[in-house]
Amino acid sequence: MKLRLLGLSMVGVAGLLALPACKKEEAPTPSAEAPAARPATPTQQAVPPAPTAGAGTGEAAAPAPAGNGVVKGTVSFTGTPPVMADLAPSADPACDGRPEKEQAVLVKDGKLQNVLVRVKGPVAGAPAAPATPVVVDQSKCTYVPRVQGAVAGQQVMFKNSDGTLHNVRGVVGTRPVFNVAQPPSGAPVQKPLPSDAEVLRLKCDVHPWMTAYVVSNPNPYFATTAADGTFTLTGLPAGTYTLEAWHETLGTKTAEVTVKDGAPAEATFAFAATDAQAKQ
Template sequence: MRMKFFAALGFTVAMGSALMVFATPPPAGSGSITGKVTYTGTPMKMKPIDMSKEPSCAKQHATPITTENVATGQGNTLEWVVVYISAGDEGTTTPSQGVRYDQKGCQYLPHVLTMLAGQQLQIYNDDQTSHNIHPLAKVNQEWNKSQPPGSPPIDTKWDKPEFIAVKCNIHPWMHGYFAVLKTSHVSVTGEDGTFDIKGLAPGKYTVTAWQEQYGTKTQDVTVGAGAATANFVFTATPY
């Protein structure tokens, strides 16, 4: 019985690897688009989060974490901006590998998670407290599931492209985004505001930058063999 199970397992693994080898990779290029996302004006102040109602989370943060709606860095840079190819992209296949989203210290990690429509998404609760994951989808179907500590990960996917706000109703400060896209050519800005979209074939592309508070900015970029540059500037408002 056990032998049979392992044989079956081995077969499945072998089939899986075979599929991975023979799946046609997207036509990749050597071109890329790099740049920086910055703001002008005064952005809203990010407030420290009071987690005293959830001591098991509060003690995981030496200094209180702040809200992340408008995360900024030195030199007016914007963090957590999703920069992606919104038109002109031909070579995207849904990867067999899924993406991972964590609830840790009553915070969503990463704050913004990009994935392809149809790509597997696994949501983990690493905390010692219950969370409820409530993606406020509008284009896709909204759902809301409880995940107590020690539960297996929630295995799911999104069918249509959408920026989906995620919240936990038990811990109202928890806030994040799923960026469900049609393209795998995407980059999320770090604290220094820079992004790097790699693997582009030469051609004309439309690049969109999305920031959860300030919406989208779009520009056309022509990519040759090397790195093309595109910078985005958002107008920040204090509220």
């Protein structure tokens, strides 16, 4: 079966997308972020099994730290959080258990989830990009994780843990970068991160509510906030840095922090509903 999938023609993949079990739930709503031209027909390319470190978690293999500095902090949300829209019903049984509402802004007890906090710019002595790719899984018709960082030059691997057809369409701004088919529980597919952009947005045309982001950075010092809004950066050399907190719809915030060996530094960020929308 794998051999036949690897040899799919453009017509063959189009046939997969038309299978009754994988019928598209709804047509994507046109928006300014949609590509002006029709995306390329999905293609599938299998890759050999990747090293197990970080597989299935979306986390890259931890590089050897270049220092002993630590930055801990919290990202909060002030004011009334925006109401997230209900997702359209799905008749696909593989989607059972997916979130019932849009996941763009997740606030709990005044803390903001899925904010990518990173050290901006190159860091002298920082480890090189890991050979292990970051991983994006497709589970219950949801990209997991929704937001994560990667080191510039690193690869990203897409897995399909669902018993249904997906496709992964990578977009930078409005420009399509790749479009790969992911048959039910099929082989992982690996792609390089774009070298000319920091934010890679992922979409599924079969299940148009599916969205995720991979943010590339020139150094490995980044973390995504948890449900309680907390983050921790480790292994930093002593020095003064600019931290950036990136959110997919609320934009960015910056802060200066001085890191010392053996003395954890702290940083906090606050977003509000009035903040500008982030550039995708």
